[in-house]
Amino acid sequence: MSPPANPAPHAAGATPRLRLLQSELPPVQALRAELAAGLVAPQAAIPPKYFYDDLGSRLFAAITALPEYTPTRTEAQIFARHAGDIAGAVGTATTFIDLGAGDCGKAARLFGALRPRQYVAVDISVDFLRTALQCLQREHPDLDILGIGQDFARGLALPGAVGDRRRLFFYPGSSIGNFAPDEAIVFLHRLRACGGADAQLLIGVDLIKDEAVLNAAYDDPLGVTAAFNRNVLRHVNRVLGTDFDVAQWKHVAFYDAAQTRIEMHLEASCDVTVRWPGGVRRFARGERIHTENSYKYRPETFAELLRAAGWNPAHIWLDERAWFALVHCRG
Ligand SMILES: C[S@@+](CC[C@H](N)C(=O)[O-])C[C@H]1O[C@@H](n2cnc3c(N)ncnc32)[C@H](O)[C@@H]1O
Numbered sequence: 645m646s647p648p649a650n651p652a653p654h655a656a657g658a659t660p661r662l663r664l665l666q667s668e669l670p671p672v673q674a675l676r677a678e679l680a681a682g683l684v685a686p687q688a689a690i691p692p693k694y695f696y697d698d699l700g701s702r703l704f705a706a707i708t709a710l711p712e713y714t715p716t717r718t719e720a721q722i723f724a725r726h727a728g729d730i731a732g733a734v735g736t737a738t739t740f741i742d743l744g745a746g747d748c749g750k751a752a753r754l755f756g757a758l759r760p761r762q763y764v765a766v767d768i769s770v771d772f773l774r775t776a777l778q779c780l781q782r783e784h785p786d787l788d789i790l791g792i793g794q795d796f797a798r799g800l801a802l803p804g805a806v807g808d809r810r811r812l813f814f815y816p817g818s819s820i821g822n823f824a825p826d827e828a829i830v831f832l833h834r835l836r837a838c839g840g841a842d843a844q845l846l847i848g849v850d851l852i853k854d855e856a857v858l859n860a861a862y863d864d865p866l867g868v869t870a871a872f873n874r875n876v877l878r879h880v881n882r883v884l885g886t887d888f889d890v891a892q893w894k895h896v897a898f899y900d901a902a903q904t905r906i907e908m909h910l911e912a913s914c915d916v917t918v919r920w921p922g923g924v925r926r927f928a929r930g931e932r933i934h935t936e937n938s939y940k941y942r943p944e945t946f947a948e949l950l951r952a953a954g955w956n957p958a959h960i961w962l963d964e965r966a967w968f969a970l971v972h973c974r975g
Contacts, residue, residue: 662781664774664791665803672883679884683918683925683933690876692822692936693768693797697879701772703872705747710868712860715818715850718968722848723753726961726970731757733959733972734844739764739807743796743815743835748776750816755784762788762807768795797823799834811839818850818968821905821939825949828939832953836975843975845955852940853967855899862897862906862938870895873908876935886920896932899940908936943969 682689708716736759742751745765767773770793777791813835820828873895877888893910909932916927947957955973
């Protein structure tokens with residue numbers, strides 16, 4: 645996530661059908677206030693959206709290639725195995741709105757079957773999104789592509805350029821798990837409200853499974869997830885002006901069965917004093933900064949959550965080990 649720039653109606657070098665709007669990002673003062681409040685809280689925390697600067701987005705893409713990171717592989721199996729059913733349920737000519745699009749790869753693999761009328765990619769990591777969309781436009785020169793740099797955790801605001809017919813919200817990768825269940829209901833309810841009468845939702849969620857499998861997915865032996873977690877401190881240094889030394893912080897990730905969630909933290913490996921313009925925080929050795937939750941669900945509990953948010957789950961597809969679920973909902 646970068647501080648907002650002036651709206652860029654056409655990305656340089658792209659055809660006129662690619663537009664990238666980035667006027668919706670919060671002002672840098674708001675980001676600084678949010679980060680400072682998290683750092684001085686009794687349990688220090690950094691919101692997970694700060695993982696995604698340009699390097700963080702690349703590190704996440706690397707995580708999805710790890711054998712231990714099951715959500716991406718199992719979700720891909722579902723798309724491959726049930727492609728025909730998914731296309732039959734969703735239909736064609738949608739306004740395909742990809743929330744947290746990342747490298748846009750998952751959506752692009754569905755274009756052949758779903759033949760969307762317009763592809764709208766929303767992401768907070770604007771530089772990474774721009775590069776991904778420029779590649780996508782070359783591969784799909786006739787597709788109407790719109791990129792939106794936006795922090796949708798604060799509420800999704802779709803500009804007038806987004807088609808208002810047959811809106812399909814695409815929210816894969818179990819990103820919904822970063823919200824606590826009550827926050828997830830509020831978020832999905834807002835989506836429902838801006839979808840219109842014929843709105844649809846295609847959402848992926850990681851399921852409760854063996855703890856060893858879950859723990860390995862968030863603490864891989866190559867240390868890619870550790871690098872992704874620690875990189876958040878470099879991003880915070882740039883935005884808030886902190887003086888974090890990443891070498892002093894250790895990656896910690898574990899499954900909390902009572903809360904059915906993975907927690908990620910950064911743990912101080914010595915006593916550390918962190919300073920930034922207008923603030924200071926002392927961390928004793930062993931003290932942690934909470935950086936992410938990733939909630940896991942049972943299929944029936946997740947369906948209840950969707951109903952509570954105003955969506956009607958119409959189809960649910962699982963991989964062969966029931967490690968991941970893809971749910972298609974109507975409004
Ligand atoms: C876990 S990755 C998922 C990427 C891709 N959709 C996938 O399933 O592999 C989360 C994506 O959402 C974006 N993101 C995270 N928080 C966001 C927020 N509050 N607003 C907009 N985008 C956000 C990140 O930049 C990243 O690309």
